[in-house]
Amino acid sequence: MMSEETVWGQNMQLVPLQGQGIHNEVRIVLLGKTGVGKSATGNTILNAECFESKKSPASVTSKCSEGYTQRFGRTIQVVDTPGLLDTKLSEKALKEELSRCIGLSSPGPHCFLLVMESTRFTSEDENCINQFADMFGNNFFHYAIIVFTGKDDLDRVKKTIRNYLEEAGENLQNLIEKCNDRYIAFNNIDRNSSGEKQVEDLLEMIKDVVSQNNGRFYTNKLYEQAEKHIQKMEKEIIEVRNTEKKDETEKMEKELSKKNLSPEEKKRERKEKLKQIEDKYAKLPDPRHEVRNDLSGDGGFFLGVLIGVLGTLTMMGFLVLKLASMFKPS
Ligand SMILES: Nc1nc2c(ncn2[C@@H]2O[C@H](COP(=O)(O)OP(=O)(O)O)[C@@H](O)[C@H]2O)c(=O)[nH]1
Ligand SMILES: [Mg+2]
Structure with missing residues (x-):
């Protein structure tokens, strides 16, 4: 029998929308440093200009917010976050945003997207992710997928994401291993050429995440x-x-x-x-x-x-x- 929390159908096929409740939605939380393309990735997933995505750091996301879409037979909810750990958020603001993020994605996300650029992976990036893992708890990596933005830039220099990973070094490779090899490259600039396919591939990956976690979304004490x-x-x-x-x-x-x-x-x-x-x-x-x-x-x-x-x-x-x-x- 399908439990209330199971979002994907018994046979792991996408089941058609059956109402508006939370039991039939896929919840996605975007995490990462400021400026790596979280909001742009959210917009690609939603196929809409829902979150503000800007070059200028002055107008970056300062508050968690959510967007919805109905695509591929699912209701998809995306929760965008400010760079929770790297900005000059006060302790009060961090608590507020963490609470907002948890409240919006409650009873728990089906995956965390760890968004990063496909140009370099620094120790700062690594610390940032480890802190997210500490903050959310043990099972965090069981629900994590790495999204590398800037696939268009890689394409331009005729590089694949695999080329980048080979050059990126051991630390990034270890992180990918922790995420059970789940990563995907996103081009948020030219959505029309690759948008549908990359979002479909991502949803497929999320389906695997949920299935590997016995049909359950992520949860913790909080x-x-x-x-x-x-x-x-x-x-x-x-x-x-x-x-x-x-x-x-x-x-x-x-x-x-x-x-x-x-x-x-x-x-x-x-x-x-x-x-x-x-x-x-x-x-x-x-x-x-x-x-x-x-x-x-x-x-x-x-x-x-x-x-x-x-x-x-x-x-x-x-x-x-x-x-x-x-x-x-x-
Ligand atoms: N070339 C390229 N630029 C991107 C991509 N994704 C995001 N950006 C740019 O990166 C900048 C920061 O993006 P934003 O979504 O605001 O980052 P956030 O702070 O993580 O939410 C913006 O200028 C985006 O246009 C991508 O896939 N390719
Ligand atoms: Mg943003």
Whole structure:
């Protein structure tokens, strides 16, 4: 039987979309240093200009945000992050962005894309990835795929990604081994020529990741706690909606009773009004999307809750949040 968390079908085929809930979406989290092409990669996956991708470091992503698409029969959610570990994020901002990232990708991503350039691999790059692994926890690499951006530049000098890897040295080769040989080169500049194929190949790889993890998405203590809170929030949203709907219906009945109408006319109008109310509430977004929208906003209420969860877990030692070492000047 297919468990609720299983996103890919039993026979590991892409199953058609069956609604809007989170059970049928593929969640992808982009990680990497500033300027390596995370936002551009997100846009390629979504086939849309969803995230701001710029040359100038002044206008880089400063906040985690999400984008959706429905492609290849799936709902794909992409969570873009600022360079969480390399920018001058204050400790407060890092906690905030980590909470936002976890909240947006809860109950857990199907893969982490470790985005890097295909020009050089430095010890700074290596440290950055190791810190992500520390931050998220043990199974991190079981869900990691390396995305090398700048395939167009390699093409221009008639090099393949394999050529680059051979020249790049042992450290990068070790990292690739840790990711179980999962890497892909992306050309985010000329999406039209290679866009569909590279995104399809990536989705195929993600399918393998999920299947190698027994059909499960990534999770850890923090995601578990976050998800518990989010489900509570969803319940509250549903309760509020139900109360509002009930109040609205009562108000409608009251107004109707005051009207001077024949029983037939009343019956017809009640039916009409009830349908309007029914339609209005049916059209409201999935509670999860309401939570995510709130998380994406400035000072969202839910974000505050998640930052609290993060703080508690850090104190309890569940999280290897080496905040101090992250802020050592390099
Ligand atoms: N040539 C080339 N440039 C890229 C590619 N991907 C991203 N870039 C450029 O790299 C710069 C930084 O990209 P951005 O997505 O903002 O990086 P982020 O900070 O990691 O989100 C932008 O000028 C992009 O156009 C690629 O595949 N090829
Ligand atoms: Mg960006």
